[in-house]
Amino acid sequence: MAWSPRRSAGRRLQLPLLCLLLQGATAILFAVFVRYNRETDAALWHWGNHSNADNEFYFRYPSFQDVHAMIFVGFGFLMVFLQRYGFSSVGFTFLLAAFALQWSTLIQGFFHSFRGGYILVGMESMINADFSAAAVLISFGAILGKTGPVQLLLMALLEVVLFGLNEFVLLSLLEVKDAGGSMTIHTFGAYFGLILSRVLYRPHLEKSKHRQGSTYHSDLFAMIGEASRGVVGTIFLWIFWPSFNSAPTALGDGQHRTALNTYYSLAASTLSTFALSALVGGDGRLDMPILESKLKVQDTCGVHNLHGMPGVLGALLGSLVAGLATSEAYGDGLESVFPLIAEGQRSATSQAMHQLFALFVTLTFASVGGGLGAFPLVPSTLEGSP
């Protein structure tokens, strides 16, 4: 194809100009709308008045940092897996995350901490912004290698808005519990990305499919490759997942319980995975080849296995647990876990139905969003953007 030099130069400038535009707009919006939350503000602070709000920072900070490590180191290295896309995908990961978390601070702040004309930010804003970035990176994993950084930034621009809207509908309007972000992060991020991937489906990608994980040429890659097969990859989960799951939970014994449950669940699933892998035999993988051949979805990073199905499963189990919640089982704790049931505003069955409906809402937002997000990307993709 014959490209004019001018057009090529224009293309080369797209990414930096979009970055500058987005960063400039974000900076202006921050300057106008964002203020320190009460417990962060120097103007409201007294020495000696060392309140629970201060302690909360110290109690939350380590979990925040673990979430941060999972998102930046974990996703960064996951993206390095597929040699084809090389190291640049690590760069895009940072770029996407850096934009998503600023943009998400504005969107989530608008929905959750908009007081007196200002968005108030603090520790929880950082944790929530990181979770929003996690959903964007999950979607990124589903379309890795199919589109360029400009398209990815535009995708993030849209996805963060829908993420915030979905989260607001679920947590504030439907008042459902979303333990571990099953629905808001994993289900939403995965199906947004998978629908995008379906729309961007390109048959000729199949020909180079064998390159997606085969020609590792160093031990490092071989090792990371092994990791992706379910054994060594657990390192990150072992160390950081208890924090990831407990970070958005209310302070106190809820976080303690979440950490404990994640810890023993990881231990139990390690033995079970070993057993199942060895029983199924061969290369020890439990494959889901069905996606690409039947549904024309190319899921290069296994996003459906890692986030989509587990997210839906978690949502269904959450609904089941809500349906079985009784004041006998939870005692006074019911107030903190399912306050509407405790206050008699909802029956356990009604809460369970709300939870199921929330899953439906999430899948709808993700599908419509993924579909909408895809259309502007298709033309530029067909032109062969990198």
Next chain:
Amino acid sequence: MAWSPRRSAGRRLQLPLLCLLLQGATAILFAVFVRYNRETDAALWHWGNHSNADNEFYFRYPSFQDVHAMIFVGFGFLMVFLQRYGFSSVGFTFLLAAFALQWSTLIQGFFHSFRGGYILVGMESMINADFSAAAVLISFGAILGKTGPVQLLLMALLEVVLFGLNEFVLLSLLEVKDAGGSMTIHTFGAYFGLILSRVLYRPHLEKSKHRQGSTYHSDLFAMIGEASRGVVGTIFLWIFWPSFNSAPTALGDGQHRTALNTYYSLAASTLSTFALSALVGGDGRLDMPILESKLKVQDTCGVHNLHGMPGVLGALLGSLVAGLATSEAYGDGLESVFPLIAEGQRSATSQAMHQLFALFVTLTFASVGGGLGAFPLVPSTLEGSP
């Protein structure tokens, strides 16, 4: 040797079936016996009643996580050292640890937190279970490459019980102090494994001894190889050892002091190691070749140098410090460090004797356990299991 296909298939099923059996049995025992400890239980929790027990979770969680990182990342990578055993040893590390920490929650819970027919679990259960897994992994290091995963799981089944029994005798019956787990973790784990290694001694392993660390073919391995020689390997210790040592200590200034002591000890030993390495010269290693040639113990990972001798040394120093403890030196703090001396129930000399006796008990448990554990492993090992 002519193996029938049926026998080979049976052999292939051993590991998955054992995993399923152990995980199933553990799950049932958890369901029957394990309950949340008071401060973790939703039924006993009130918002606003943010007690010290809740804070304890936040104070202990970072150390727990560091212990976890040392055990999973640290041991995992240590096992990758010896190229011969390759990446599968990382998988076994996780498998062993995952089983050991569940099994140990039951055993240690039975000894330490069995109330009203239930084992109560919380933050401390997780830390203690991790320490028990550490002892199992230390023993694993001593017999790496000599036996298969089925045998390793059986070893862990036995070792965790003896670990719990030894710990109970030392801490609850003899009421001794075991700073940094010198006796219960390092001495016990090392000698249990070394005795096992002695019983499993196979002369023909010597021929391939030169492969134990020589033919690294990538920079990663070369770097990790360097690490094993005492310089770079200190990274993990520098970052995580203060937490590892202080995690089992009582909350408060005891942990503060332990972290401080570990910090300066590491700094001082770095300079001393540099000096001694350079003085001894050659390749800068202080070798202990004596074990294999004289005692027919193959210590592929240097478990004796890293855990055995330092553990015994720590135990002896602990006895010495107990013998020198006076209320003048410790003041009111004597109550928290050596309560029996503070209350006048034991003289300092008597406490020192108890500490020495505890070392003797630990060595006995480790030796008898290692010997017992070895016999069932010998036949399958001789048959040439992987």
Next chain:
Amino acid sequence: MAWSPRRSAGRRLQLPLLCLLLQGATAILFAVFVRYNRETDAALWHWGNHSNADNEFYFRYPSFQDVHAMIFVGFGFLMVFLQRYGFSSVGFTFLLAAFALQWSTLIQGFFHSFRGGYILVGMESMINADFSAAAVLISFGAILGKTGPVQLLLMALLEVVLFGLNEFVLLSLLEVKDAGGSMTIHTFGAYFGLILSRVLYRPHLEKSKHRQGSTYHSDLFAMIGEASRGVVGTIFLWIFWPSFNSAPTALGDGQHRTALNTYYSLAASTLSTFALSALVGGDGRLDMPILESKLKVQDTCGVHNLHGMPGVLGALLGSLVAGLATSEAYGDGLESVFPLIAEGQRSATSQAMHQLFALFVTLTFASVGGGLGAFPLVPSTLEGSP
């Protein structure tokens, strides 16, 4: 050059003997002068008396550990970049840090926590000692490959003293704010090292300059190499910088605010860097080649870009912010940020002048120190020490 064997042996003994001498002297000084601070001392501790001082340990420990990780892992790996100097530079990093933090505990303790004839140590001593080690490692980065370990230890011996003196002048005499250690750590460490590098300038080093980052031969190195170009290298900053910056801040909302600011600054600078790199084009680097060609300073690790200029910039912005500080903007918080302005002892303009003067003092200490430190190193360097 014909060296006699005796001279060569003497040279080989220099490092171990210097290590032993320094470690011996340090140990003696610790035994004579260093005591546990009040909140660490077992003699002053009561169960039930769980004071704020105890909580402080738990609030500060995670940041301390992150600083530690940045210094040991971060600097360690930064030093591995330049293949020419290989893994031994990691060893020197540890050696230097291990000495610097002990020596600095004595120097800083003498200036800041000398009570009743004793230096009292605790959590803050560890954090401050780590920061002092950071300054030494920054200087090390500027002269990497130009001198041997004996010379580096002597440099650290001098630099830690001047670091402590400069810090004392700035914080205790001039009573200026030094957010993020802009002046005491980054400016001081960078210019101390750069002046040293200028004095040690060796023209023939230029010939092998192309080896400074080009012949990576493994993916690991290629990846770490990429990292050094501003994209992947941000991992460490993303995870640990919020802690690094907030660690020396007063407990409470000051740390919260610092973490928040660092978090959003990193996000914003990621997008901006992407944009600028792509605009400037070519290999995407913003080079400062000017240093070596014009000023005959060889800055192998980019210390001037990473620490020198940003440190000076931070100091200038700090002065500007002080000049704009009003009680309207800060409210009661002014007391904790600029106490002298709040108490009316200084005008905002006067505080701004003090801040500027502090930068001048720092540059003077660094230059004179770097110049002084260089002279004893020159002869041994010219002789061709490794």
